[in-house]
Amino acid sequence: MRVVMRSISFSMLVGEKGKYFAMIFGLSFSSLLMALSAALFVGMMTRTVSTIRNAGIADIWVMDPKALFVDDVKNIQDTELYRVRSVAGVKWAVPMSYAMLKARLSNGAFQNSLVLGLDDATLAGGPPSMVQGSLADLRQTDAVIVDAEGAQRRFGITAAENGKPRPLRVGDSMELNDHRAIVVGLAKVERSLLSQPVIYTTYSRALGFSPAERNTLSYVLVKTAPGVDLSAVCRRIREQTGLGAYTRAELIRRTLVYYFRNTAIPLSTGLAALLGLIVGTAVSGQAFYSFTQDNLRYFGVLKAMGASNFTLLLMIVMQAAVVGLIGYGIGIGASALCEYLMRNTLVSLETTWQILAGSAAAVLLICAGSAAISVRKVLDLEPAIVFRS
Amino acid sequence: MQVQDHTAVRCRGLSKSFHTGDTVIRALRGIDLEVRAGELLMLVGPSGCGKTTLISVITGILNQDSGECRLFDQKWSDLPEGAKTFYRGRHIGFVFQAFNLIPALSAAENVAVPLLINRVPRREAFQRACAMLERVGLGMRLHDVPSQLSGGQQQRVAIARALVHEPKLVVCDEPTSALDADIGRDVMDLLRSLGRTGGRALIVVTHDSRIFHYADRIARMDDGRISEIVDSNVGGLGS
Ligand SMILES: Nc1ncnc2c1ncn2[C@@H]1O[C@H](COP(=O)(O)OP(=O)(O)OP(=O)(O)O)[C@@H](O)[C@H]1O
Ligand SMILES: [Mg+2]
Numbered sequence: 001m002r003v004v005m006r007s008i009s010f011s012m013l014v015g016e017k018g019k020y021f022a023m024i025f026g027l028s029f030s031s032l033l034m035a036l037s038a039a040l041f042v043g044m045m046t047r048t049v050s051t052i053r054n055a056g057i058a059d060i061w062v063m064d065p066k067a068l069f070v071d072d073v074k075n076i077q078d079t080e081l082y083r084v085r086s087v088a089g090v091k092w093a094v095p096m097s098y099a100m101l102k103a104r105l106s107n108g109a110f111q112n113s114l115v116l117g118l119d120d121a122t123l124a125g126g127p128p129s130m131v132q133g134s135l136a137d138l139r140q141t142d143a144v145i146v147d148a149e150g151a152q153r154r155f156g157i158t159a160a161e162n163g164k165p166r167p168l169r170v171g172d173s174m175e176l177n178d179h180r181a182i183v184v185g186l187a188k189v190e191r192s193l194l195s196q197p198v199i200y201t202t203y204s205r206a207l208g209f210s211p212a213e214r215n216t217l218s219y220v221l222v223k224t225a226p227g228v229d230l231s232a233v234c235r236r237i238r239e240q241t242g243l244g245a246y247t248r249a250e251l252i253r254r255t256l257v258y259y260f261r262n263t264a265i266p267l268s269t270g271l272a273a274l275l276g277l278i279v280g281t282a283v284s285g286q287a288f289y290s291f292t293q294d295n296l297r298y299f300g301v302l303k304a305m306g307a308s309n310f311t312l313l314l315m316i317v318m319q320a321a322v323v324g325l326i327g328y329g330i331g332i333g334a335s336a337l338c339e340y341l342m343r344n345t346l347v348s349l350e351t352t353w354q355i356l357a358g359s360a361a362a363v364l365l366i367c368a369g370s371a372a373i374s375v376r377k378v379l380d381l382e383p384a385i386v387f388r389s
Numbered sequence: 390m391q392v393q394d395h396t397a398v399r400c401r402g403l404s405k406s407f408h409t410g411d412t413v414i415r416a417l418r419g420i421d422l423e424v425r426a427g428e429l430l431m432l433v434g435p436s437g438c439g440k441t442t443l444i445s446v447i448t449g450i451l452n453q454d455s456g457e458c459r460l461f462d463q464k465w466s467d468l469p470e471g472a473k474t475f476y477r478g479r480h481i482g483f484v485f486q487a488f489n490l491i492p493a494l495s496a497a498e499n500v501a502v503p504l505l506i507n508r509v510p511r512r513e514a515f516q517r518a519c520a521m522l523e524r525v526g527l528g529m530r531l532h533d534v535p536s537q538l539s540g541g542q543q544q545r546v547a548i549a550r551a552l553v554h555e556p557k558l559v560v561c562d563e564p565t566s567a568l569d570a571d572i573g574r575d576v577m578d579l580l581r582s583l584g585r586t587g588g589r590a591l592i593v594v595t596h597d598s599r600i601f602h603y604a605d606r607i608a609r610m611d612d613g614r615i616s617e618i619v620d621s622n623v624g625g626l627g628s
Contacts, residue, residue, distance in 0.1 A: 015493020306478015
């Protein structure tokens with residue numbers, strides 16, 4: 001019904017070019033910074049649980065009871081595998097070893113890598129998908145599978161021959177603690193927080209690569225029988241073995257909580273987001289406020305000419321909504337562009353719908369706040385000011 | 390238009406005081422005034438005598454402390470605040486000393502505002518605004534913004550804006566004091582010729598003695614009172 005005043009409020013807004021652009025700039029910058037830092041937060045947090053996500057198949061992870069998060073590996077005795085297998089509700093259980101080892105390439109360069117040993121019989125817990133070769137190729141002598149990105153990037157740099165980096169390829173050999181290993185395949189895995197390459201091999205071969213340790217079993221991966229209560233199985237495993245047992249979701253949560261509490265990831269990304277919010281509020285809020293201040297006299301003229309307070313309110317809300325929408329659109333567009341441009345870099349950005357909704361809410365807040373302050377002034381306005389010269 | 394009465398505005402015993410800190414300024418001290426339908430009444434008097442306060446009360450922008458003010462048959466004090474605003478938008482047009490055109494809007498948009506406030510559909514509002522601008526001689530400047538127009542042109546846009554919704558009363562506060570004498574006369578010619586049609590009443594507040602002869606009657610104010618009302622001799626002026 002108030003459609004008719006819309007063109008007027010829009011013209012008033014666009015007429016103040018400087019302030020109009022300041023508002024849009026502030027809001028774009030704000031939503032860009034908020035969305036990017038939130039995406040960075042989600043991206044980094046997602047990487048902290050890459051070990052769990054890469055071994056997608058397991059319902060329950062059994063590990064040392066004192067382990068705080070998934071990569072906090074304290075090996076357990078090999079015999080624990082059999083005790084876990086005997087717990088009611090466990091359909092099958094496989095061992096997995098986890099070790100950070102130095103891989104030495106043929107040119108003598110070293111690269112720290114995460115070596116995962118998979119159950120010899122089933123190769124369960126292997127990489128989500130293969131880029132080249134197949135998982136079964138691990139059964140060949142000295143076979144290892146390297147993650148494709150690691151082969152391209154980290155190994156690619158270290159394998160530099162006459163200054164030219166070249167990716168590690170199937171058929172290349174390397175040494176893990178003086179044991180020969182042949183690359184038989186390349187796998188696609190999710191990147192970890194430190195982006196070190198992941199090397200898959202069999203459990204028994206991994207034992208050979210590792211320096212003689214008393215225990216080499218890092219995790220027992222458990223698949224439960226269909227329909228059983230996962231947390232009940234976990235409880236039984238804990239009671240019968242004294243080990244830590246977590247459902248996949250629990251271990252993800254535990255790991256996220258650990259990184260959230262013990263690293264600067266939330267603080268640093270949170271600060272960037274806060275900065276975005278503050279700058280956005282300062283720039284846009286201030287520009288919007290001074291826009292309405294400058295137009296106070298004209299709002300008074302409209303009031304004198306019979307515009308109701310409700311009409312003026314709608315005009316201001318509509319003006320705030322226009323800059324909010326445009327600013328949010330530009331900001332989110334720019335953030336999506338960043339994400340696209342950085343898709344092949346080490347920066348991991350992950351924009352979720354929650355981020356989109358959250359930045360929309362923040363922009364809404366800024367606009368509503370600026371509008372609210374301005375509206376008060378306009379509604380309290382004495383139309384008698386129009387007669388002052 | 391019903392003609393029951395030839396009185397457009399009737400004020401009886403109006404008084405209005407302003408309180409600033411401890412001081413009380415009695416801006417209106419018992420005003421009795423009638424403005425006839427179809428006349429141009431000029432309100433003159435020294436600075437601070439209460440002219441602006443009086444037209445603010447007449448147009449329902451300020452509430453009086455006591456006394457009564459009617460516009461045609463409507464007593465302002467009978468209307469709730471929201472209805473006053475609506476009634477003012479429907480029946481009153483304004484011309485200000487400072488033009489008060491919205492700087493970001495084109496001439497046509499500015500003139501369309503009173504129609505839009507009265508919920509005339511957009512397209513019709515702009516057609517009527519353009520037609521009105523033609524009548525004040527600005528048919529060529531429809532899309533110019535105020536800063537592209539001279540003072541006299543801006544005041545003509547303001548006159549178009551004050552008349553476009555065919556109000557029953559037009560109130561002008563010092564319409565010529567920001568303009569050169571020649572331009573001021575053009576503006577008054579325009580106000581007289583376009584404004585006083587269909588029984589519409591005009592109240593023009595002014596200091597400018599050069600335009601007194603445009604009045605039908607002149608009400609002289611002094612210190613919050615109407616000191617005299619005289620008929621002006623307008624015989625020689627065409628309308
Ligand atoms: N909002 C207000 N608050 C306090 N005093 C006011 C207010 N408005 C007007 N006054 C005072 O009331 C008196 C009448 O003012 P008003 O503006 O009506 O005079 P005026 O005749 O229009 O003067 P001018 O010719 O200078 O425009 C003046 O003394 C003025 O200072
Ligand atoms: Mg005055």
